[in-house]
Amino acid sequence: AQRVTQPEKLLSVFKGAPVELKCNYSYSGSPELFWYVQYSRQRLQLLLRHISRESIKGFTADLNKGETSFHLKKPFAQEEDSAMYYCARTDNYGQNFVFGPGTRLSVLP
Amino acid sequence: DTEVTQTPKHLVMGMTNKKSLKCEQHMGHRAMYWYKQKAKKPPELMFVYSYEKLSINESVPSRFSPECPNSSLLNLHLHALQPEDSALYLCASSQERWHDGNIQYFGAGTRLSVL
Numbered sequence: 001a002q003r004v005t006q007p008e009k010l011l012s013v014f015k016g017a018p019v020e021l022k023c024n025y026s027y028s029g030s031p032e033l034f035w036y037v038q039y040s041r042q043r044l045q046l047l048l049r050h051i052s053r054e055s056i057k058g059f060t061a062d063l064n065k066g067e068t069s070f071h072l073k074k075p076f077a078q079e080e081d082s083a084m085y086y087c088a089r090t091d092n093y094g095q096n097f098v099f100g101p102g103t104r105l106s107v108l109p
Numbered sequence: 110d111t112e113v114t115q116t117p118k119h120l121v122m123g124m125t126n127k128k129s130l131k132c133e134q135h136m137g138h139r140a141m142y143w144y145k146q147k148a149k150k151p152p153e154l155m156f157v158y159s160y161e162k163l164s165i166n167e168s169v170p171s172r173f174s175p176e177c178p179n180s181s182l183l184n185l186h187l188h189a190l191q192p193e194d195s196a197l198y199l200c201a202s203s204q205e206r207w208h209d210g211n212i213q214y215f216g217a218g219t220r221l222s223v224l
Binding site for chain 1: 142151152199213
């Protein structure tokens with residue numbers, strides 16, 4: 001079964017501190033990895049996808065196939081980053097799409 | 110228009126009722142999805158439609174019946190639900206199915222309570 005793990009249910013950091021939300025996935029060919037975010041009272045939306053290699057709102061994520069990880073990082077957290085973050089993946093045939101359990105990020109003032 | 114619109118926002122139904130959830134998008138997307146999200150859990154995929162044809166059914170009970178009348182609309186017909194089916198039902202759409210990194214756009218969801 002395709003699996004995505006996010007070991008932290010809740011992560012609290014102070015404003016201005018670096019933040020890293022961990023994501024590991026089960027190996028299966030060439031998956032496609034995503035980070036989705038849900039801010040309070042807003043709908044789920046895409047934050048990053050690994051094929052784009054982009055930086056959104058200061059966040060970056062690098063796919064590490066050796067460690068089967070796709071950790072989300074930001075050097076200086078802001079209060080508005082507080083939200084629920086889901087790592088997600090497809091399998092290499094595009095037949096399956098699975099969300100990780102999610103990490104709630106709380107950025108303290 | 111870059112929104113996925115779901116109606117109703119809230120729905121309360123009895124176990125013998127028949128109701129439908131509606132999802133609409135006008136972005137020209139050809140793939141549409143239904144997810145179920147229980148409290149404090151991630152969304153779980155239920156159905157995928159690609160070019161108006163059902164392409165994935167994740168072993169969902171037959172009391173949930175999806176329908177895609179056209180490329181902009183996706184319905185979920187509900188009949189004889191159980192209290193454990195109470196959840197937030199999310200609709201999403203993407204240009205094509207999720208391979209090649211296609212972005213899924215999510216609706217705000219319908220919060221369903223089964224009494």
